Amino acid sequence: MKNLYLIFCLVICFGCKNQSDKTLVVNKAETMPITISIKIKNHTPGYRLKIFEPIGGNFNYHFLPEKNNYSFVKDTTINFKTQAATPGCYVLQYEANRIILNLFPKDSVFVTIDEKQTLGAYNISGSNAPLHIGYNKHAHEIFFGKGFDTIVVENLPDSQNIQRMQKFIGDKTKYIDDALNEGVVRKEIANYFKVVHTIGVANNFQNEIASLYGKTTFSQRTLFTNFYNVFNPYDTLISKAFNATSYVLKYIIDVKRDYTLSVAAKLLDTSFRNLNAEQPTYDYSMLPSYLQESMYGDLIIDDIISPYADFDRKLIYPYYKQKFPNSPYIPLIDSLEIVKTLEVKAKLSPKFLTTDGTLKQLHSSRFKDKAVFIDLWASWCVPCIQEFAYKEKLDKFLHDNNIEMLYISMDEIKDSVNWKKIVTKSLLGNNHIIAGEQLRANLIRTVFKTQQWSIPRYVLLDQMGNIVIADAKRPSSEDLLFKDILDALPVVL
Numbered sequence: 077m078k079n080l081y082l083i084f085c086l087v088i089c090f091g092c093k094n095q096s097d098k099t100l101v102v103n104k105a106e107t108m109p110i111t112i113s114i115k116i117k118n119h120t121p122g123y124r125l126k127i128f129e130p131i132g133g134n135f136n137y138h139f140l141p142e143k144n145n146y147s148f149v150k151d152t153t154i155n156f157k158t159q160a161a162t163p164g165c166y167v168l169q170y171e172a173n174r175i176i177l178n179l180f181p182k183d184s185v186f187v188t189i190d191e192k193q194t195l196g197a198y199n200i201s202g203s204n205a206p207l208h209i210g211y212n213k214h215a216h217e218i219f220f221g222k223g224f225d226t227i228v229v230e231n232l233p234d235s236q237n238i239q240r241m242q243k244f245i246g247d248k249t250k251y252i253d254d255a256l257n258e259g260v261v262r263k264e265i266a267n268y269f270k271v272v273h274t275i276g277v278a279n280n281f282q283n284e285i286a287s288l289y290g291k292t293t294f295s296q297r298t299l300f301t302n303f304y305n306v307f308n309p310y311d312t313l314i315s316k317a318f319n320a321t322s323y324v325l326k327y328i329i330d331v332k333r334d335y336t337l338s339v340a341a342k343l344l345d346t347s348f349r350n351l352n353a354e355q356p357t358y359d360y361s362m363l364p365s366y367l368q369e370s371m372y373g374d375l376i377i378d379d380i381i382s383p384y385a386d387f388d389r390k391l392i393y394p395y396y397k398q399k400f401p402n403s404p405y406i407p408l409i410d411s412l413e414i415v416k417t418l419e420v421k422a423k424l425s426p427k428f429l430t431t432d433g434t435l436k437q438l439h440s441s442r443f444k445d446k447a448v449f450i451d452l453w454a455s456w457c458v459p460c461i462q463e464f465a466y467k468e469k470l471d472k473f474l475h476d477n478n479i480e481m482l483y484i485s486m487d488e489i490k491d492s493v494n495w496k497k498i499v500t501k502s503l504l505g506n507n508h509i510i511a512g513e514q515l516r517a518n519l520i521r522t523v524f525k526t527q528q529w530s531i532p533r534y535v536l537l538d539q540m541g542n543i544v545i546a547d548a549k550r551p552s553s554e555d556l557l558f559k560d561i562l563d564a565l566p567v568v569l
Contacts, residue, residue: 132404
């Protein structure tokens, strides 16, 4: 619902159709260079510069290639170069500093980010510099400024509220008109900026518009129904503008009524609708194809990087590839899937350690500065092996809290073949060691504290290698165990 504002607002300053589209598209074969030079001043150690670039011209704030994630130790200048056939949105992120650049093929831009300067006051020169400066200045001010609730007055006629909104956006985009009148930018570029900046204005007013639209009686929603009737919510530049697709997503998920439904009836893709029958939150079946391509593409990439509990990309992706065989998302998705598969295999590949010594020595040599959860088990211990069924949730908890997992087998050295076989078959992954003489003696002295020891036994070491829980709950205890671990290691929160 929050994205309502964005969608009708997007076209308010721009009109209901994009009149300059034809002049903005470059032949796909004619890719041209885009260059961004970023100078970092008064660098804070540990800060990184991240550059998000479009995918096939569509806005991307999801996928960050490793090559675009810059780490450095002192003031520096990064020269970023790419090739593009269409205009697109490039986002520079340096901690709290975020610069949004709407660039065209052949553009060359120079940006200075100074940690001592005021947020939003960036030194930008090069292609269409006045537009970039104005865009980022107003985007920052709006983010910390007044909301849409100060513009729309419920008791006013719809026509007056529309006028108030048009004036508000006109004031925020006046810098574009000024640049055009001064002859420093071309008309088609100014028009393009008006659209994408309008979407940026909408970016910060979704709560207010959702509140106003959500009134209980239909008469109180006529303003927004009229907006949908007058302004096209499926503008072709939505997929290019900063964060715009998130509003489209909100629009189709939370609104689904009035004008939305009348449009959706004409656009419905029944194949996507059927595939999403069990996961309706991700049903984009009523969107135009060009928005389906970018939004499903973003969703699938997101799911690979950080899986959604209620989304199965394996249902969607085969039809996506069939419908969009030339999509620029496909090679990216396929390459990410390969990397993901390799990561899973690596995670499930156990690391067999061979060193012997005390727990302290083992921690110092292998897990320095890390907390470690230890599973003491053996290949002949049935209850131990039964607990492996709970490893997935345990692994996630330990990973999220930066805690290492170590399996220590109490098998005899002569049984090492069977030990490794069970480790591999059980897909345990993580770190494994079979207790040698020194380690076994140390465990009996410091953990079991008796020669009559029993397993399974679970132990927690802190970041210094000290035993903080000598007899922890079993993994099958799940949340009870996790609470005990967090209570013993408050610094991992």
